[in-house]
Amino acid sequence: MSTSPLPANSSSALIATDVHYRVKDKVILDGAFLAAEPGSITVLLGPNGAGKTTLLSIAQGLERPNSGDVKLLGENPYRASAALRSRVGVMLQDGGLPPSLTADRLLHHVAGFFQEPADVAELKARLGIDEYAKTTIRNLSGGQKQRLALAAALLGKPEFVFLDEPSAGLDPQSRQIVFDFILELKAAGMTILLTTHLLSEADSLADYVYLLKQGKTVAHGTVAELTRQDRGTDSIQPLLLCTTEPLSPTVRNELINALPASELHDEPNGSSNYKYLLDGCRGAADLAVVAKILAAHDVTTLDFHFRPRTLEDVFFEVAQQQGSESELAQ
Ligand SMILES: Nc1ncnc2c1ncn2[C@@H]1O[C@H](COP(=O)(O)OP(=O)(O)OP(=O)(O)O)[C@@H](O)[C@H]1O
Numbered sequence: 001m002s003t004s005p006l007p008a009n010s011s012s013a014l015i016a017t018d019v020h021y022r023v024k025d026k027v028i029l030d031g032a033f034l035a036a037e038p039g040s041i042t043v044l045l046g047p048n049g050a051g052k053t054t055l056l057s058i059a060q061g062l063e064r065p066n067s068g069d070v071k072l073l074g075e076n077p078y079r080a081s082a083a084l085r086s087r088v089g090v091m092l093q094d095g096g097l098p099p100s101l102t103a104d105r106l107l108h109h110v111a112g113f114f115q116e117p118a119d120v121a122e123l124k125a126r127l128g129i130d131e132y133a134k135t136t137i138r139n140l141s142g143g144q145k146q147r148l149a150l151a152a153a154l155l156g157k158p159e160f161v162f163l164d165e166p167s168a169g170l171d172p173q174s175r176q177i178v179f180d181f182i183l184e185l186k187a188a189g190m191t192i193l194l195t196t197h198l199l200s201e202a203d204s205l206a207d208y209v210y211l212l213k214q215g216k217t218v219a220h221g222t223v224a225e226l227t228r229q230d231r232g233t234d235s236i237q238p239l240l241l242c243t244t245e246p247l248s249p250t251v252r253n254e255l256i257n258a259l260p261a262s263e264l265h266d267e268p269n270g271s272s273n274y275k276y277l278l279d280g281c282r283g284a285a286d287l288a289v290v291a292k293i294l295a296a297h298d299v300t301t302l303d304f305h306f307r308p309r310t311l312e313d314v315f316f317e318v319a320q321q322q323g324s325e326s327e328l329a330q
Pocket residue numbers: 023026028046047048049050051052053054055
């Protein structure tokens with residue numbers, strides 16, 4: 001399972017295989033791979049410094065890998081023709097926006113580069129830019145700049161758009177506007193590759209997820225594939241516990257001590273019962289240990305089940321794992 005094939009074919013919009021990239025002696029990408037299918041949302045996840053932005057830069061043709069094969073819409077992006085560039089939109093991390101222009105001036109200026117640009121007024125209205133369109137970029141908040149950078153990336157009506165942390169710095173309402181818009185772009189047939197640190201965002205947007213760690217692709221799959229419960233005894237399966245009485249400090253300590261790498265959280269509960277989440281359980285053996293401790297202390301247990309795994313569980317599991325390739329790779 002660890003030598004996982006890249007789920008790509010000749011119709012893939014992006015295929016990057018065995019990508020290596022070094023700066024001086026520092027290895028930044030170490031055989032990473034990635035693909036994106038037309039009309040889908042692919043999410044690249046990984047801890048800080050994993051190499052996500054670097055891999056995106058290489059996929060966009062901004063950087064040249066030391067080795068590896070990269071094809072974006074059928075071409076090597078580093079030697080991209082003007083025709084290829086006009087089919088691709090890029091939203092860089094931190095925006096890279098000129099500080100002295102107003103939002104309006106920037107959008108109209110960039111729109112002027114394209115023969116058939118997107119409708120600036122429509123983009124501004126859709127992303128809530130109207131209210132700050134006359135403000136110079138240096139005076140915009142981080143979230144306002146993010147939405148402006150997203151609009152600028154879409155002005156050329158690209159087929160493929162790269163979004164590096166599009167929701168960074170956005171408040172929940174702006175984030176929802178951006179999420180909904182990204183889903184609309186996908187419904188209109190755009191291919192979207194984005195990075196994020198928000199696992200809930202990946203969960204709700206992604207058709208396919210790649211997880212990068214220390215310059216390597218360590219897991220990939222649909223959210224359903226990555227969070228499948230039956231991954232064997234090593235996978236984290238958080239346990240939900242519902243009791244009639246609060247757990248005493250003794251029982252809490254015993255539970256935590258009996259299960260290495262576990263944490264016990266009090267879960268919000270609307271009823272008069274008590275609900276707890278034991279993070280980090282690893283399957284049936286741990287279940288038996290928990291049952292034994294509860295029985296020894298006469299704790300009346302109403303419910304006791306593994307809650308469905310989330311991308312967050314997968315992320316932490318991969319982050320904890322040693323070695324070069326994850327058993328989670330499909
Ligand atoms: N030009 C460079 N020179 C030296 N080190 C670099 C260079 N570019 C990137 N790095 C290093 O490579 C590693 C990967 O950086 P990258 O920005 O690709 O990670 P990331 O996964 O996008 O991180 P984050 O989630 O924090 O944005 C980091 O340790 C970074 O400091």
